[in-house]
Amino acid sequence: MSQKRRAGTYLWTVMMPSLKYQKGETVMGRWPGSSLYYEVKVLGFDLKSQLYTVIYKDGTELELREQDLKSTSGFQARSRSRSRSPGRRRSRSRSPGRTTRRSSSRTAAAVAAAAITDNAASSRRETRLRDVEVTLSPLQPTKTPENNGNNRHEKNEDKLKVENNTANKINESEKKVEAEPEKIQGRYNLRRRKDDGDAKSDEAKVEHPEEKEAKKAAGATFATPLDFGGKIGAYFWLLFLPAWVLFLVLHVNQEDPSLATFPPPLPPLDVFWDAQALSFIILWILFQALLYVTPVGKLSEGMPLRSGERLKYRTNGFFAIVVSAVAVAAAVHYGVDLTYIYSHFLQLATGSFLISFVLSIFLYVYSRYAAPEQLALGGNSGNVVYDFFKGHELNPRIKNFDLKFFCEMRPGLIGWCLINFAMALAEMKKQGLDAPSNSMILVNLFQLLYVVDGLWNEEAILTTMDLMHDGFGFMLAFGDLVWVPFTYTMQAYYLVSHPSPLSVPALTAIVILKLVGFYIFRKSNSEKNAFRRNPSDPKLSYLKTIPTATGKSLLVSGWWGMVRHPNYLGDLLMALAWSLPCGFSHLLPWYYMIYFIILLVHRDSRDMVECRRKYGLAWDEYCRTVRYRIIPHVY
Numbered sequence: 001m002s003q004k005r006r007a008g009t010y011l012w013t014v015m016m017p018s019l020k021y022q023k024g025e026t027v028m029g030r031w032p033g034s035s036l037y038y039e040v041k042v043l044g045f046d047l048k049s050q051l052y053t054v055i056y057k058d059g060t061e062l063e064l065r066e067q068d069l070k071s072t073s074g075f076q077a078r079s080r081s082r083s084r085s086p087g088r089r090r091s092r093s094r095s096p097g098r099t100t101r102r103s104s105s106r107t108a109a110a111v112a113a114a115a116i117t118d119n120a121a122s123s124r125r126e127t128r129l130r131d132v133e134v135t136l137s138p139l140q141p142t143k144t145p146e147n148n149g150n151n152r153h154e155k156n157e158d159k160l161k162v163e164n165n166t167a168n169k170i171n172e173s174e175k176k177v178e179a180e181p182e183k184i185q186g187r188y189n190l191r192r193r194k195d196d197g198d199a200k201s202d203e204a205k206v207e208h209p210e211e212k213e214a215k216k217a218a219g220a221t222f223a224t225p226l227d228f229g230g231k232i233g234a235y236f237w238l239l240f241l242p243a244w245v246l247f248l249v250l251h252v253n254q255e256d257p258s259l260a261t262f263p264p265p266l267p268p269l270d271v272f273w274d275a276q277a278l279s280f281i282i283l284w285i286l287f288q289a290l291l292y293v294t295p296v297g298k299l300s301e302g303m304p305l306r307s308g309e310r311l312k313y314r315t316n317g318f319f320a321i322v323v324s325a326v327a328v329a330a331a332v333h334y335g336v337d338l339t340y341i342y343s344h345f346l347q348l349a350t351g352s353f354l355i356s357f358v359l360s361i362f363l364y365v366y367s368r369y370a371a372p373e374q375l376a377l378g379g380n381s382g383n384v385v386y387d388f389f390k391g392h393e394l395n396p397r398i399k400n401f402d403l404k405f406f407c408e409m410r411p412g413l414i415g416w417c418l419i420n421f422a423m424a425l426a427e428m429k430k431q432g433l434d435a436p437s438n439s440m441i442l443v444n445l446f447q448l449l450y451v452v453d454g455l456w457n458e459e460a461i462l463t464t465m466d467l468m469h470d471g472f473g474f475m476l477a478f479g480d481l482v483w484v485p486f487t488y489t490m491q492a493y494y495l496v497s498h499p500s501p502l503s504v505p506a507l508t509a510i511v512i513l514k515l516v517g518f519y520i521f522r523k524s525n526s527e528k529n530a531f532r533r534n535p536s537d538p539k540l541s542y543l544k545t546i547p548t549a550t551g552k553s554l555l556v557s558g559w560w561g562m563v564r565h566p567n568y569l570g571d572l573l574m575a576l577a578w579s580l581p582c583g584f585s586h587l588l589p590w591y592y593m594i595y596f597i598i599l600l601v602h603r604d605s606r607d608m609v610e611c612r613r614k615y616g617l618a619w620d621e622y623c624r625t626v627r628y629r630i631i632p633h634v635y
């Protein structure tokens, strides 16, 4: 076990009677790098770093020392027209080229929070600006074997670099505010990013704004609000998800898989267990693990973690699927009967479930030895069942082997294509065909394209919610190893014994739908990924952005200016194209479509909450500008 892993005890508390300020209390918090105080609400206290987490009125969360907080009494409110924002004052007191030690968050707070100054401090403010004492965030550099260099920067050096990065943009915004004080609420930048001038070259030189955000949250071990129905919900999902897979698998086996035959008859218990099926699953996972560790392909950097470090991932997914395809073709050539997958579907699913369950237990136990900053904020509730379900540790790794990334991208995803292929063979066998039906070919090709595209663009997965925010626990282990391979294959499974002939016009229309969906999905995901990786990319300079308090910007034109989740829209159109070839006789092949609508609407809501927390008013501005979530003018 790596040295950095240590007992994961909660080092923070929400109610500490001995603390000067309590959770929920409204106090005055000094704005980093200045003598200005703003009204803040105390969210918690971190025992380890001895910092209070506070939230400003604009939603910006920072961590402050006790001496940077004061009680509200003794402060005098200044009217907005008279008080100068920290930004304005700064632009007068400093030359643009001079290094500022101010946080970029200040911009947002300056426009949103009611500026209230401490009288004594006010008179000394110009001189005291030089004496920066407020700690934005504690840095907790940790090293990983793959990433030793990432945390070598000195804390102050990091701060200077990052703040320089945003300085020019802030200057630009500040000028606007001086000119249009009445627009104070809506201060965001709708300039073309090309016009950023120096800001852009600065951005290219310095570290990513994401790193600043990551560092800001470095010491935070606060859990975010519970999701999925909270603690009770976790019990429910633990039982419901496996039961649902069982239901689908049993249901699809019936001649008439309609709701009229609900519930499907339950086979005797011994039917579920097959040691051979389990060993095939284990072999498949080991084979994929071997391909994953093969030193072929790029080592890609993930997004900065709360500790500031960036993990490296072997993104050789495309290589893995090509080698797997060759291996499968060779096996078929030498007489391996892949229709075994069709006839032992239930047993294979049971075997995968057992593996995902054992893996989840291992992950939870393993996470107990992780350092606090390695835990997922969303899976750190303190409730064993909830954290087990949601995922306690963000990026569990055994040496360089990233368990979450591997499970999400390899055995289940490539297994999905293998199962689909087996279903095509089973259809030919069962229906006495020389070739798979048109519907089966479409379903196979469409889903293969989806998986191959995901593996080809594997690096883009590193900026998705699962990789950045979700811990690795039962939900994802089960999702990756059971849910994806054994429920996403429902259409192909269904077609084996339920032929659904397609006319040429219908086939053409479905292909067009799939291609349109794919285009939207790929373009929007690539746009966001490229922007997050390099906001100064000249190829993206035509895009408009909203700067946020974290230093990161939000795209507000291009795909992300059309709806808030254009990638979900593309994905949903593709899902529709996967179900249509199966016709309308039964609900079962439409299961994926229905499930996917629920999943993506829920993901969108989760993301909204998370982004609102991260970006505060800037997110509200984004939502006002881009009004629809997934479908333009509808939702």
Ligand SMILES: NC(=O)C1=CN([C@@H]2O[C@H](COP(=O)(O)OP(=O)(O)OC[C@H]3O[C@@H](n4cnc5c(N)ncnc54)[C@H](OP(=O)(O)O)[C@@H]3O)[C@@H](O)[C@H]2O)C=CC1
Residues within 6 Å of the ligand: 463, 464, 465, 466, 521, 525, 528, 531, 532, 552, 553, 554, 555, 556, 560, 564, 565, 567, 568, 571, 599, 603, 607, 610, 611, 622
């Ligand atoms: N087939 C399947 O089962 C599933 C497929 N998917 C697909 O996977 C892909 C990834 O989805 P998912 O991880 O849910 O979400 P996204 O890839 O959409 O990631 C959401 C994140 O993007 C960033 N973001 C949001 N708005 C903007 C903006 N305007 N400008 C810049 N960045 C923005 C935010 O992160 P930050 O600001 O922190 O960078 C936000 O948290 C999607 O295409 C989805 O359809 C997803 C789930 C299941």
Ligand SMILES: CC(C)CCC[C@@H](C)[C@H]1CC=C2C3=C(CC[C@@]21C)[C@@]1(C)CC[C@H](O)C[C@@H]1CC3
Residues within 6 Å of the ligand: 241, 408, 409, 413, 450, 451, 453, 454, 455, 461, 464, 466, 475, 476, 478, 479, 480, 483, 484
């Ligand atoms: C069991 C739960 C109810 C839900 C589990 C959800 C998981 C199955 C999905 C969460 C996000 C996923 C993504 C993909 C597969 C499904 C899961 C793991 C992709 C890898 C599929 C291919 C795309 O190109 C990218 C997707 C990213 C998110």
